[in-house]
Amino acid sequence: MAKKEKMDFNLIQPFINATLTVLKTMAFTEAHSKPPYLKDQNTANGDVSGVIGLTGDSSGSLSVSFPEKTILVIVSNMFGERMSQVDDEIKDAVGEITNMISGQARQELEGMGMSLESAIPTVISGKDHTIKHITTYPILAITFSLDEGEFLSGQGEEFTIEVCIEEE
Amino acid sequence: MAKKEKMDFNLIQPFINATLTVLKTMAFTEAHSKPPYLKDQNTANGDVSGVIGLTGDSSGSLSVSFPEKTILVIVSNMFGERMSQVDDEIKDAVGEITNMISGQARQELEGMGMSLESAIPTVISGKDHTIKHITTYPILAITFSLDEGEFLSGQGEEFTIEVCIEEE
Numbered sequence: 423m424a425k426k427e428k429m430d431f432n433l434i435q436p437f438i439n440a441t442l443t444v445l446k447t448m449a450f451t452e453a454h455s456k457p458p459y460l461k462d463q464n465t466a467n468g469d470v471s472g473v474i475g476l477t478g479d480s481s482g483s484l485s486v487s488f489p490e491k492t493i494l495v496i497v498s499n500m501f502g503e504r505m506s507q508v509d510d511e512i513k514d515a516v517g518e519i520t521n522m523i524s525g526q527a528r529q530e531l532e533g534m535g536m537s538l539e540s541a542i543p544t545v546i547s548g549k550d551h552t553i554k555h556i557t558t559y560p561i562l563a564i565t566f567s568l569d570e571g572e573f574l575s576g577q578g579e580e581f582t583i584e585v586c587i588e589e590e
Numbered sequence: 591m592a593k594k595e596k597m598d599f600n601l602i603q604p605f606i607n608a609t610l611t612v613l614k615t616m617a618f619t620e621a622h623s624k625p626p627y628l629k630d631q632n633t634a635n636g637d638v639s640g641v642i643g644l645t646g647d648s649s650g651s652l653s654v655s656f657p658e659k660t661i662l663v664i665v666s667n668m669f670g671e672r673m674s675q676v677d678d679e680i681k682d683a684v685g686e687i688t689n690m691i692s693g694q695a696r697q698e699l700e701g702m703g704m705s706l707e708s709a710i711p712t713v714i715s716g717k718d719h720t721i722k723h724i725t726t727y728p729i730l731a732i733t734f735s736l737d738e739g740e741f742l743s744g745q746g747e748e749f750t751i752e753v754c755i756e757e758e
Binding site: 472477483542545549555 | 635639640641642643644645646649650651653678681682685686688689707708709710711712713714715716717718719720721722723724725754756
């Protein structure tokens with residue numbers, strides 16, 4: 423099948439906003455986003471990822487992939503306690519972060535006239551796994567870089583979110 | 591949050607039926623299912639997994655996790671050609687298998703009065719990753735064991751599906 427050429431970049435902004443807000447309010451961590459790019463390979467990888475499916479006016483999926491070091495910094499800030507390994511608490515936190523990013527982005531999309539529902543999030547854990555969204559539509563990826571953390575600084579550590587919305 | 595005690599086992603049968611049918615019709619591979627069990631740890635792991643979110647009358651998620659050896663046998667039968675490594679073709683096949691299991695199961699559930707929609711499937715690849723469904727509801731797991739394959743026999747090789755439906 424031919425790839426659809428474009429995805430409306432306006433649909434991405436709510437996910438960027440939501441990610442920055444959730445990091446700040448839940449994990450007391452500032453971050454900034456780099457420019458979105460079209461993902462033409464399934465190169466996004468991480469050590470812990472949250473994935474959530476979207477349905478409604480369009481089908482979609484959102485993934486949030488963290489290297490181990492980045493998520494340990496974020497969850498340490500969230501809990502105000504130094505976390506040193508990816509355990510069940512970290513996985514639950516990734517699920518919650520994914521859920522909240524999806525929820526806030528959907529709220530902003532609703533205001534733009536697109537109504538979406540979320541499925542149950544899943545969290546994948548495993549050194550250097552890759553995630554591939556099964557779609558013929560474009561997938562947009564955004565890398566975030568951490569700034570200050572209230573408890574622990576992870577300045578420069580990065581993570582990536584990927585969004586696909588099969589917009590008709 | 592307290593776990594809900596029960597999940598209706600009747601909701602699982604359509605996923606078992608769909609898995610057996612999809613394997614047989616798409617991959618010319620017979621399999622049989624072992625008894626479903628409640629998953630109380632996130633122990634299900636695999637080397638390649640398909641994950642799909644469900645929404646509608648209930649929220650849910652379905653994952654299908656294959657060890658490398660099992661998926662190589664299945665896709666070899668599907669293509670009639672010996673596959674020797676997990677590449678992009680294998681990942682796409684896992685996406686398609688996941689999508690079709692979800693589609694057939696949803697069709698049977700529809701007949702039982704439960705209407706669900708599917709989100710975009712994602713495929714995770716990475717040696718021995720684990721999958722955790724973020725829910726307070728029970729998660730049911732079913733292990734399947736391969737019997738005959740038309741092209742390649744993988745008798746005894748196993749894989750596992752997990753289903754969660756947040757039934758009110």
